Amino acid sequence: MSKILIVADHANGKLNSGVAKVMAVAQAIGGDVDIVVFSDDSKAVAEQAAKINGTAKALTVDNAANANLMGAVLAPQVVALVKGGYTHVLFCGNALGKDTAPRVAALLGVPQVSDIMAVHSATSFDRPTYAGNAITTVECPEGTIVATVRLASFDAVAEDGSASVEAASVSATLPSHTRYQGLQAQKSDRPDLQSAGKVVSGGRALGSSDNFKIIFDFADKIGAGVGASRAAVDSGYVPNDMQVGQTGKIIAPDLYIACGISGAIQHLAGIKDAKVIVAINKDADAPIFEVADIGLVGDLFTLLPELQSKL
Amino acid sequence: MSIERDVMEYDVVIVGAGPSGLGAAIRLKQMAADAGQELNVCLVEKGSEVGAHILSGAVFEPRALQELIPDWKEKGAPLRAAVTGDEMHMLRSAESSYKFPNWMVPKTMHNEGNYVISLGNLCRWLGEQAEAMGVEVYPGFAAQEVLFNDAGAVVGVQVGDLGVSANGEHKPDFAPGMELRAKYTLFAEGCRGHLGKRLIRQFKLDAEVDPQHYGIGLKEVWEVPAEKHKPGLVVHGAGWPLDDANPGGWFLYHAEDQKVFVGLIVDLSYENPWLSPFDEFQRLKHHPVLKAHLEGGKRISYGARALAKGGFNSLPQMVFPGGALIGCDLGTMNFSKIKGSHTALKSGMIAGEAFAGALFKGAEGGDALQAYPEAFKASWLWDELYRSRNWGPAMHKFGTLFGGAFNYIDQNIFGGKLPFTLHDRRPDHATLKTAAEAKKIEYPKPDNILSFDKLSSVFLSSTNHEEDQPVHLKLADPSIPIAKNLPKYAEPAQRYCPAGVYEVVGEGEDQRFQINAQNCVHCKTCDIKDPAQNITWVAPEGNGGPNYAGM
C-alpha cells in the first residue's frame, strides 16, 4: 500500500490551487495521502489542505526559515519527513516544485519523475518530453518515488473534506547559504503573452496595424495577453515578439481566442497545449476549426465587438 | 563604410557541402595523404548542418562512391535499401494508367545495383568522413561574395555578415563575415548557385553552349504501414496531371524503415502561367497508382529544390581563373537516369584530383586550371553525359510519348551514340504563355490525408530564418510584379514558388507584392522562372533555410 506525501505550495496564506490537482494524481496512485505545509505559520493553509478530498492528514511544519519557500531549504525537511515511511512524494509541477523535487530526489539517491501527465500504476507514469512532442511511459526503479505533476493535465479534486491538521516534527539541519530578498509581482497592464491565462490572437484577416486595435480592446476587456499569427507579423501589422507558433512563442493558456487566423500548422504547433481554443473566422473551411473547441464562422469585425459587449 | 574582416588562408576553399563539394574535399585530402603532403581544405555550407539543405529522390548509383571510398559498406555509409524492383507507369487520366512492361523501359531507367537512399544522410556521412580526414567543415556559414584579385582572378569567398537587421543596420551582435582566401575556390552550391550564376555570367562560361534547363522537384517523405512497405521498390511515371506543353515526371521509392519517398519533377519550361507545381504534386498523389502506396501512411517531411537538367549540351566551361564549378553548380546531372548524385560526386572527385595535382606542383592559383576539364573529358562521366545528351531536348521537341520513344531507341539500340545532337535553345523563363492565352487551372482542395496546403507543407520542411534580416530575394525592379507580371502572367511567382514565399495581397490600388522570405526553402525556382528575370536569390544569414531530416 502506498503512502503518499504531497508538498503544498502556497503564498500569502493561500494554498496553491495546484495542490488539489496533485491530489488527483495521488488518488490515481492509491493509498494514504498526507499534505504537508511548510511555513512560518502553517495552520491557516493546512486547514485549507485538510478540505481537499482524499487528504488523510494535513501536516504543518512551522519554522521561521519557511517564511518564504525555497527548494534548498525545503529539501532536507522533506527528506526527513519522507524517511518516516512515505513511498511517494509529489510536488506541483511549478517553479517551487521544480526547484525542490530534484533536490529531494538527489538527497534520497533516487531518480525523479518530472511532469506526470497520466498514472498507469503506483510506479508507472506518462510524462512529456521534447516540448510535449513525445509522450513517454516510464517505470520507476525501486525506492521512494519523487515526482512533479503537470498541473494542466489534471482536474482538481473537490474540497469538501475535513482531515485532521497535525504538527509534524522534523529534525533537519537547514542551510544558511540561501536568503530570500523579495518578490516583484508581475506588473503589467496587459499580461505577458507567455504566461497569460488568456490569450487573444489576430491573423492576416485583421488587414492592418490599425485594425489590430480591435484585438487589443477585446483582450483588455477580458484581461488577456495578445498574440498574432506569423502571417500578421510578416505583413507588418504587429511586432515579431507577438508571434505565436512554432517559430514564435509556444503558449499554453487556459483560453485561446484565434481571430481571423486560418490555423497554419506552424501556428497550431504553438497552441496545442491551450486548454480551450476558440476560433472566429470567415472561412468555414479554415483548418483552425479542426482543432478549435468552440468555433464561430463570421466576420470578426462585427463579432468581436459584439462578444465584447456581452461579457 | 569599410568593415574590418578576419582573413584565413587555405589551399582550397569549397562552397557547399553536397556530394560534389564533399567529393572534392575528400579527394583532395586523400591525394594529400597519398603524396605525403599537406593541403588545407575548408568547406563552408549555408545549411545549419551538412545535409540540412540536401534534397534528392534518390536512387543512388554507387559507382563514384565505390571509387572514392571502396570500403564504404564497412564504414557504415547509409546505403541500406538495395533496389529490388523497377516499375514505370504512364498515367492517362486521374483514374487510368498504363504500366510499361520491363522490356519497353529505356536502359537508363533500370536500377539493378542501385540503392534508395536519403542523399541528405549520405552527405552527413560524407561530411563525417571529410572531417575525420582533416577537412575543416563549417556549416551555418553562407558564402556571400566572391573575392577577386587585381588581375580579376577568384581568390576566395567572403561569408555573410551576421546580425544585420531587416533595414540593413548592424544589430548589437553584428559579426562581420570572414574572408576565406584560397589558391583555388571550388563552387559546389548545387543547381543555380547564386555565386555560380554570377561567375558564369562574369566569365561568360556558357557562351558556347545551350542555355541551362531546369526542373523543380518536390518531394515528400511518408511513413507507411509495415504491410505496405516494399523496401527497394522503385516506381517512376509520367503523364497526368501534366502534359506535353507542361511536362514532368514523378517518382515513388520505398526506402528503409517504412519510409516512402514520393515526388514530382515539373520541367521549368512549362508554358501555362496558371500551373502550380505544388498543386500538381498534391493532386498527383490521389491517382490510384500512387495512392495505393501511400494510403494509411503519414506524411512526415516535405521539401523542394530546382535541378539543372540541361546536361551535356548546356555544360558551361568548368574553370575560370582561380577556381572551378563542380556538381549541379556546373550542371552534371544525367537527366536520362534522373540521377545527379553520382555524377556530382564524380565531378568533385575529378576536380579534387586535378587541383591537388596542380598544388603539389607548386601552383599558386589564379589560373584556369585546364587539368580539371581535361580529366573530366577523359572520364566515364563525360561519356555518360554525352550518351544522354538528346534525352531532354527530345522530350521538349517531341513530347513525352514520342520523345520517350526516341529516347528508347536512342538509349537501348544506339546506346546514346546516334550521330546527331538535338538542341533546345529557349531558356525556361521565356516559355510562358500569357495568362489570357492559357487555360486557368482549378486545383482540388487538399483532403489533409493525401494532399495538403502549402503552409502545412513548408512547416514539415522545418524551415527557419532569423526574422530580423534583409530580405534575401532581391527584386531588381520592385514595380515589375504588380505592374507587369500581374497583368500579363497573373504573377506566376504565387504559384511556382513551392513554399508560399510570394503573394499578391490587397485589392485595386492597394495591391502589393509580398515576399515572405522566412518561408523560403532555397529551391531557386523564382530566380530561374520569373519571366522578367527580376528576382535574384542571394544567400540569407547562415543557418537559415530548411532543416531537412532524412531527405
Place this chain on the structure above:
Amino acid sequence: MKALVSVKRAVDYNVRIQVKPDGSGVVTDGVKHSMNPFDEIAMEEAVRLKEKGVISEIIAVTIGGQKNEETLRTALAFGATRAIHVKEDGEIQPLTAARALAAVFKKESADILLCGKQAIDDDANQTGQMTAALLDIAQATFASKVDIADGKATVIREVDAGLETLEIDLPAVITADLRLNEPRYLKLPDIMKAKRVQIEATNLGDLGVEAAPAIKVTKTAPPPARSKGVMVKTVDELAAMLKQKGLV
C-alpha cells in the same frame, strides 16, 4: 573565480520530433543536434561574467558519447577556456549526470556551476538542482539576472508569481532561464580556433562516480491529436459557453 558550465548535446530546437513507428523512442539518427539552447544561455552568461572580470576561467563539461565533442567545440567557440568530456556511451539520466558534475566541480574546486534550467530533449529540469544537493551548496534556478560580488550571487528568478530575488553564497549552482540573455552569434574565427583546442577526456570510473538507478522508458508515443469541438452559430451562444466554463 572558476565557473563550470555543463553543456548537453540535444536534438536541435528546429527539428520536428518524429516518434518511431514501433514506439521505441524518437528518431535521432540523421537529425540535427546542437547545444541545448538553455545551456547556450548559461554559456553566454559565463562568457559575460568573464568579460566583466568576475570569473577568470570557464570550464565546459559534457557527459556522453563521441559526438558530444561537437558540443564542447561550440562551448569553446563561445569562449570556454577548457573543455572536459566525460565519455559515456549509454543513456545518461539527470542523477548520474549530477554525480559526474559534482565530482568534476569538486576536483576543479569550481566556484559556480552554470547550466540550462532544462534540456529540450528529456525536459527533466533536474540536473542543476541535483548537483547542488549532492554538493550541499546553494542553488538559484530559473535565473533571469545574475550579479556576482563578494562571494555572493544575487539572482533574479522567474517564478509563477513574478520575479523573485535570492541572495546565495558561493559556491553555488545557477540554472539559466530563457530571458537571462541572448546568446551571441558564434564567429567563424572563434569556431576555427576552437577546433584546435585539446579536449580533456575522463569517464565516470575515473571520477569515482557510480551510475544512479535509472527510470526505464517503456513506451514513447506522439501526443494525442486535438479533436474537433463544437460550432456555435451566434455570439450569444459563444458568450454563454465561455461563461459556463468559467473562462471569462
